[in-house]
Amino acid sequence: MPEAKESTLVFDEELETKKPETKALVEDEFKEADFTVEHASAEVRDFAYSGFRRAAKIASEMDTEVDSETKTALEELNRQAELARQMLAGSFGGKLRLKSADYLKKYLPASRLTALAERKNTDTISKKAAARLEELLKNDNGDYEQTGQAADYFAKHKHLLDGEERKRLENRVLEAGKVREERKAELLSKKTVEELQALLEYEKGDYKEAEKAVNYFLQHKNLPDVANREASVFEAVEVHLGITAGDYYNDGSWQDALAEYKRMPGEFFKNKDISRIGNYIYSQAKRKELKPKEILAAFAGHLELVAAGSRYAGREYSFSSEDRVKIVSETYEKLGPSKYVAIYDAYDFDGREDRQKVLKPLFESYRAFNTNKILSEIDEMGSLLNALPPEEHAKVIKELTEKDALKVFNKFDLLNLNEEEVKFLAGQLRKSRQYTCFESEENLKKLNVSKEEIFDELLEKDAAYLFARRGIFKPTPEQYKLILDRVTNDIGKLREVLRILYADSYDESKQVLTEGEMAIFAPIVEKSAPGLVIRYKRVFENIYLEKLGWFFTGLQGLSTNELERFVNHVEEDLGGWEKNTERVRALVAESGEQKVTREYLEQLDGLDLKLPTRVKGKIKENIKKAERSSLLDYFRLALANNQTLEQAQREIQQKMEQVTANSDYFKAVHLDVLQHILKDRRFKTQFETHSSNGSLDPSFRARQEEKMFNYVGNKDKNKRVRPNYGYMSDNKNGIVGSFSKTSVYSTVGSYGHIHVKFKKQEIKDRTTVTFEDSLSNADQSPPTPSVKPHFTTLNLNRSTVRNMSHSSTPNDWGSSYLEVQYHWPLRTSLIESIHISEKNNLTVEQIREIQEMVIEYNMTNPNDKIKVVVY
Amino acid sequence: MSEYNTPIAKLGKRVLIAKEADVPRIGKEQAIEVMVEQWDLETGQLEGEFRLEQLLKFNPWEDITDIGEIEEVKARLGRNPEIKKL
Numbered sequence: 029m030p031e032a033k034e035s036t037l038v039f040d041e042e043l044e045t046k047k048p049e050t051k052a053l054v055e056d057e058f059k060e061a062d063f064t065v066e067h068a069s070a071e072v073r074d075f076a077y078s079g080f081r082r083a084a085k086i087a088s089e090m091d092t093e094v095d096s097e098t099k100t101a102l103e104e105l106n107r108q109a110e111l112a113r114q115m116l117a118g119s120f121g122g123k124l125r126l127k128s129a130d131y132l133k134k135y136l137p138a139s140r141l142t143a144l145a146e147r148k149n150t151d152t153i154s155k156k157a158a159a160r161l162e163e164l165l166k167n168d169n170g171d172y173e174q175t176g177q178a179a180d181y182f183a184k185h186k187h188l189l190d191g192e193e194r195k196r197l198e199n200r201v202l203e204a205g206k207v208r209e210e211r212k213a214e215l216l217s218k219k220t221v222e223e224l225q226a227l228l229e230y231e232k233g234d235y236k237e238a239e240k241a242v243n244y245f246l247q248h249k250n251l252p253d254v255a256n257r258e259a260s261v262f263e264a265v266e267v268h269l270g271i272t273a274g275d276y277y278n279d280g281s282w283q284d285a286l287a288e289y290k291r292m293p294g295e296f297f298k299n300k301d302i303s304r305i306g307n308y309i310y311s312q313a314k315r316k317e318l319k320p321k322e323i324l325a326a327f328a329g330h331l332e333l334v335a336a337g338s339r340y341a342g343r344e345y346s347f348s349s350e351d352r353v354k355i356v357s358e359t360y361e362k363l364g365p366s367k368y369v370a371i372y373d374a375y376d377f378d379g380r381e382d383r384q385k386v387l388k389p390l391f392e393s394y395r396a397f398n399t400n401k402i403l404s405e406i407d408e409m410g411s412l413l414n415a416l417p418p419e420e421h422a423k424v425i426k427e428l429t430e431k432d433a434l435k436v437f438n439k440f441d442l443l444n445l446n447e448e449e450v451k452f453l454a455g456q457l458r459k460s461r462q463y464t465c466f467e468s469e470e471n472l473k474k475l476n477v478s479k480e481e482i483f484d485e486l487l488e489k490d491a492a493y494l495f496a497r498r499g500i501f502k503p504t505p506e507q508y509k510l511i512l513d514r515v516t517n518d519i520g521k522l523r524e525v526l527r528i529l530y531a532d533s534y535d536e537s538k539q540v541l542t543e544g545e546m547a548i549f550a551p552i553v554e555k556s557a558p559g560l561v562i563r564y565k566r567v568f569e570n571i572y573l574e575k576l577g578w579f580f581t582g583l584q585g586l587s588t589n590e591l592e593r594f595v596n597h598v599e600e601d602l603g604g605w606e607k608n609t610e611r612v613r614a615l616v617a618e619s620g621e622q623k624v625t626r627e628y629l630e631q632l633d634g635l636d637l638k639l640p641t642r643v644k645g646k647i648k649e650n651i652k653k654a655e656r657s658s659l660l661d662y663f664r665l666a667l668a669n670n671q672t673l674e675q676a677q678r679e680i681q682q683k684m685e686q687v688t689a690n691s692d693y694f695k696a697v698h699l700d701v702l703q704h705i706l707k708d709r710r711f712k713t714q715f716e717t718h719s720s721n722g723s724l725d726p727s728f729r730a731r732q733e734e735k736m737f738n739y740v741g742n743k744d745k746n747k748r749v750r751p752n753y754g755y756m757s758d759n760k761n762g763i764v765g766s767f768s769k770t771s772v773y774s775t776v777g778s779y780g781h782i783h784v785k786f787k788k789q790e791i792k793d794r795t796t797v798t799f800e801d802s803l804s805n806a807d808q809s810p811p812t813p814s815v816k817p818h819f820t821t822l823n824l825n826r827s828t829v830r831n832m833s834h835s836s837t838p839n840d841w842g843s844s845y846l847e848v849q850y851h852w853p854l855r856t857s858l859i860e861s862i863h864i865s866e867k868n869n870l871t872v873e874q875i876r877e878i879q880e881m882v883i884e885y886n887m888t889n890p891n892d893k894i895k896v897v898v899y
Numbered sequence: 900m901s902e903y904n905t906p907i908a909k910l911g912k913r914v915l916i917a918k919e920a921d922v923p924r925i926g927k928e929q930a931i932e933v934m935v936e937q938w939d940l941e942t943g944q945l946e947g948e949f950r951l952e953q954l955l956k957f958n959p960w961e962d963i964t965d966i967g968e969i970e971e972v973k974a975r976l977g978r979n980p981e982i983k984k985l
Contacts, residue, residue, distance in 0.1 A: 701910060
């Protein structure tokens with residue numbers, strides 16, 4: 029049994045000095061372990077102490093009874109050894125070499141060895157430290173509660189981490205710290221807002237804690253969520269002070285309200301609109317009929333309330349001029365420039381001096397005072413503006429918008445503008461086209477602009493001719509030419525020049541244009557549209573008629589207005605006169621031929637129309653007249669479609685013939701009328717039913733029918749020999765409009781819901797047609813035979829030719845229905861069928877009644893039986 | 900009743916009501932501008948507002964000249980609570 033070596037229980041660090049033997053022991057014992065004294069860290073010392081444990085163990089196995097002192101020593105050894113082992117098993121301050129593990133195994137229990145074995149592996153240590161750190165950096169609940177611990181842990185164990193990992197985790201720790209701070213701020217903010225909201229609770233009609241809310245707000249306004257609540261706080265203050273002052277319930281004290289306002293920090297009201305607060309308190313004070321001086325005394329130090337409280341205080345309360353200046357000036361100090369402006373506006377200052385006093389503080393901080401305001405006060409501010417330092421002065425001028433330029437120019441003499449500022453002003457005037465400012469030599473000199481320079485610009489801006497005509501500039505011949513060249517392309521401007529230079533009041537006795545002037549205009553007018561010639565015919569006709577004779581002669585008979593309208597259309601909508609001259613010329617030439625109409629009339633004569641001779645004659649006459657009067661409409665159509673006149677007219681012709689050829693003849697009647705029709709066996713007109721002492725004077729229609737068909741214009745004559753009116757439709761049931769499975773929308777519904785269909789072959793030759801209501805355009809769009817309608821029947825101003833296809837949908841081309849005029853007589857023998865339907869506003873009973881009516885008719889007229897079609 | 904207050908024509912159960920101020924214009928140069936209301940007395944329904952001349956052109960309306968008849972029409976249109984516009 030080895031002898032237990034005596035040792036001293038020393039745990040201090042002075043191992044070398046106090047226990048050289050132990051040190052020597054350590055050195056000997058661990059020489060092979062490759063430890064050196066340098067490595068003799070605490071672990072080594074601890075390890076050395078484990079020797080005591082050995083000793084203790086040995087001692088415990090000793091048979092001999094030990095004395096109490098030894099026993100105590102042994103117990104102490106055990107304890108120390110245990111401590112030593114714990115220390116050894118704890119954190120390492122340095123690295124242990126692998127070889128030392130063998131030595132450790134001798135003296136430590138297996139479990140400790142395992143722990144140590146793990147710990148001595150630096151990778152593992154590093155990973156464990158990192159893992160622990162990550163765990164602390166978890167943000168499960170979003171507030172990084174363990175961030176502080178993480179930071180501490182990192183500080184203590186960062187040496188265990190390798191370089192890259194350490195950097196990464198360091199950043200994580202920093203980031204977590206930052207987030208933690210933000211979160212804390214957020215939580216703080218949320219809490220603060222909640223507390224602020226509590227103060228802003230509207231309780232029993234008042235915000236009683238408004239004053240507290242203001243102070244609380246100011247204390248925490250650095251927090252964004254709190255700063256956002258400023259408007260709410262202010263509103264609460266407004267209401268509270270109003271209630272306190274008695275404004276709401278007429279039971280308050282303005283003095284209390286004023287006192288409370290004074291207690292609130294002034295910074296809260298800076299740049300705010302306190303007009304309501306002022307109004308609440310001030311108006312209540314006014315009600316007590318306090319004198320102006322009493323008001324000023326009561327509100328001393330807070331005159332901004334007076335200023336804000338009454339927009340018209342300056343006028344209605346008889347404050348002296350001096351007091352008003354004082355009120356407004358104090359307001360500026362308290363509320364700041366932007367609110368000051370509004371209040372300044374409300375005050376009516378007596379004199380320039382007062383205004384200057386009041387405006388001076390604003391000028392000193394003019395940036396808050398917008399430029400518009402400066403300019404509107406230009407009279408007062410002129411000298412004050414000049415009092416600003418040059419760079420400030422220039423800045424104000426430079427802030428001028430274009431629209432302000434004229435205003436400033438008008439006060440030019442008040443402002444000591446330097447050269448640069450003048451140049452800037454001149455530029456702004458030119459940009460805003462304020463050319464009147466350059467109208468005189470004096471102004472040109474003021475603005476330092478030359479005539480030539482401005483003329484070129486005027487020319488560019490098309491204002492040169494205005495200046496010329498005003499006599500501001502007398503253009504040289506070259507300049508005159510430039511002016512006219514510029515306006516040549518614009519017929520409006522050219523006319524303007526003419527109108528101005530050669531006034532509307534043309535005097536026959538005087539020659540308006542001199543020869544020289546005529547020479548200038550000649551080339552222009554040659555190139556220009558005949559519009560000029562039309563308007564200034566008296567001026568130009570003799571000279572230029574030859575050039576445009578083809579136009580005027582070819583279109584003779586058409587009114588000046590129509591010609592001008594056409595020319596404008598060509599100029600504005602079709603690319604200009606010059607571009608279209610040849611085409612128009614061709615159309616004019618063609619119009620004389622009337623080729624399509626000539627053919628038509630020949631064909632018409634060959635038809636077996638059952639129309640009275642005078643009607644046929646009238647129709648032909650109307651066609652010729654209408655073609656002439658609507659000629660320019662056909663021109664427009666031809667130009668738009670790039671067609672000849674013949675092509676355009678034929679297209680219309682063909683379309684119309686196609687529509688009528690595919691359609692049947694109908695008349696819409698009411699049930700009551702059908703009864704009479706079937707009884708009388710013919711259709712009557714209102715001419716026959718008109719009573720001489722009634723209101724339904726048919727004179728108008730009589731005159732229209734005379735125009736259209738040459739029927740007698742006297743309403744009282746030939747009452748039976750009058751057209752009856754119906755319509756055409758290519759719908760088999762005579763519907764015109766739209767229909768669904770359940771209903772019919774008919775454009776002829778006002779005339780009746782019973783559609784009488786006529787025998788086409790028998791009736792077609794006794795009918796004329798118009799493509800819209802005949803009464804409105806009796807002679808301009810005349811009725812022509814339905815079997816051969818003429819293109820003049822279509823009103824091109826209202827109809828779209830290319831959309832025309834079905835007579836049942838006339839809306840496609842711009843009409844309500846295709847109207848038919850049945851020329852006398854219109855008998856029931858011409859009826860083929862009657863078309864009725866519940867969908868078309870007839871009841872079952874009515875349908876039955878009609879059927880019975882027709883049955884009865886058919887019984888008495890077996891040769892002219894009528895079918896009833898229920899659709 | 901509306902401003903249309905003067906019955907002027909009838910066609911079976913239908914009547915035409917004009918504005919009093921328009922009556923003198925009927926048949927004259929501005930006749931085309933005269934508008935009337937067409938009522939169905941049986942159903943009490945207003946069938947619409949139309950140009951008088953167009954209605955007269957298409958159907959043989961009869962004048963209402965009898966004062967009693969005029970008053971009866973007015974009374975019916977004024978009294979009837981069922982009357983509603985289409």
